[in-house]
Amino acid sequence: MTQAYDTRRTAVLLVDPYNDFISEGGKLWPRLEPVAKEVGLVDHLRTVIASAREARIQVMFVPHRQWEPGDYDTWAHPNPTQRGIQERHSFARGTWGGEFHPDLQPQAGDIVIHQHWAQSGFANTDLDFQLKQHDISHVVVVGVLANTCIESTSRFAMELGYHVTLVRDATAAFLPEMMHAAHELNGPTFAHAILTTEELVSAFEAART
Amino acid sequence: MTQAYDTRRTAVLLVDPYNDFISEGGKLWPRLEPVAKEVGLVDHLRTVIASAREARIQVMFVPHRQWEPGDYDTWAHPNPTQRGIQERHSFARGTWGGEFHPDLQPQAGDIVIHQHWAQSGFANTDLDFQLKQHDISHVVVVGVLANTCIESTSRFAMELGYHVTLVRDATAAFLPEMMHAAHELNGPTFAHAILTTEELVSAFEAART
Amino acid sequence: MTQAYDTRRTAVLLVDPYNDFISEGGKLWPRLEPVAKEVGLVDHLRTVIASAREARIQVMFVPHRQWEPGDYDTWAHPNPTQRGIQERHSFARGTWGGEFHPDLQPQAGDIVIHQHWAQSGFANTDLDFQLKQHDISHVVVVGVLANTCIESTSRFAMELGYHVTLVRDATAAFLPEMMHAAHELNGPTFAHAILTTEELVSAFEAART
């Protein structure tokens, strides 16, 4: 699949690159490790971000809420994942697990979106607004998890009128069948392009010339 | 799994019950038929709606855009499903396929939400607003397709702060593995309850007393 | 005030040009007539739309809900305007008052947005989505009423990231002090440009060359 990008109208959305998810020693890393290693997750995230920076494509960090004491306690109906976070304290503010992976840190010119409470980086945040104020029409959604935050962020992006690209080896999930669902069953119904990192980098390079 | 409902705060969202989807002779029926027959889709939809009416639970119809000539033609980037509709003319206004199934017709007191362009019944419609004006906190999302419109409507409902129930045999999809993805892989991350029609009806009956 | 427009990225949003509002004999015309005649409302709306068409600028109709029997009756809290419509049946579907002014009819290529229930043309409609699918970044908001639908649509447009232009003599209100509030007190805090029809037409003409 080939796809053309206008570097001034495209953004890479890097979702939840927390140590707790993608770094050895992270709270959720043991569940993610098999798929993450099989697809080369962290290497590919480094490659996608480096390629975007070389092409002067906007990078936006789209972070989940960093857990704080009291979170979700007064809510009428936290979802199953949020009830899990209440116990596990995933991405806790002030801890190593709640920091971004050391190779995936914001740089000058990047934009860090408001934290999302659940799965979609658009819900209850300024992501749509920041995309408009930076004149972005095309989003490339990478990071974790393929079938939760990446998929919900991408489903919302499509409903909001954006062109959506998924990158099948710049994401991961707890089970291989979740990757299959994200990229073979569901993604093809809402995403405009589903690429490999290699294909994306070629497209970004082509867009630079 | 048991789940309690307040009949005054609950709504059943019936998504896309078009002849083209769920009736013999419909344009998409051949793709849906195997799963629909296996789960007893139309029987269960009849049962869910009848049970809701007996319990005086609000029923809302959540319909996809009825295709009209020119639809999507000037859009910057219709999604893959929309490009398919451009060719197939699914749910065309003024045709039998674009009518609701004869046993699933709106009655006095039901609310028909504005038509959605893509998968989520919340996106670009008055669904959230109508739920608030009717003081609904809990939504039960039934109809088709399990992994597209039902799942996107439910993901949005959760992000908007609603309690979300899926009903595993009151929906269908093109492939059994799409049902598995919707109810075993993805649903458990965002839905507050995943029931069978029988369990839902018991809960509605319990709520009436 | 001068303002430059890219004709491919600009849309004119024509809000609520119903006979009940802006035509002699309309239900609300007697309240609007003094200001409407003073500013030359209908003439200026004709001029704005004609100028947009000549420049091939997208025109979008942004209509209020056409009243139907039962509207608002089951709502928890209709707003004061909606309670008025329940009595007056303004913009009733199937009546002359619920039709657009004869000189302000949609033409091929125009887009008619879903009907809004209250004041903002963005709330509970597909307006934001249609703007994105047509790659619009700048909106010019004209029609009625200056301090209700025009102002709420414009406040929403700014919050959603659009560039917003008001046109002080292509709108009207029930009282002169409402016009003053819209254009001298409130508009300057959220609108990016506040022009006269003459200034807008000059800007559109300049954009054509």
Added chain:
Amino acid sequence: MTQAYDTRRTAVLLVDPYNDFISEGGKLWPRLEPVAKEVGLVDHLRTVIASAREARIQVMFVPHRQWEPGDYDTWAHPNPTQRGIQERHSFARGTWGGEFHPDLQPQAGDIVIHQHWAQSGFANTDLDFQLKQHDISHVVVVGVLANTCIESTSRFAMELGYHVTLVRDATAAFLPEMMHAAHELNGPTFAHAILTTEELVSAFEAART
């Protein structure tokens, strides 16, 4: 005007109680002082919040973005107010002006909503979501400025399906005619109740019994 509240379904939204706005020495205080003193702004805000706490009504802080270096610099079209903040550095993070008034500090059980970029506390924040997760149907919107953030937050609240109360002497503006516009011209079209602090306190006291 009398209005009844259910204490479990009501929230007070306290918008932008920053020193820069409402405290002597604040950057914008000189422009606000005449109206603020005339209506007794800070005294009435203290009274509203104290009354809400006694009735166990949820208090939510709805803060504007605290200015940081770089804010708005890369945006396509900041609005006139935002361009002013770029120069004035109003509500700068880490400064006294960017702190809440000492008598209007969050307490245990209060909720602090994500910061808004412009006027509406709902736009690009988690306000709607937090209201739903706390089962709130009625909002009382107080703080500043009457015709910008209070009015936009209230217009959005109505469009989102909430019952909206304005409090005419628990807000202020730069000019008396802006107060007139907010409470006599515009508010009556979208707000369900417009009270004085005294009337609100009586209603809250009645709701406690």
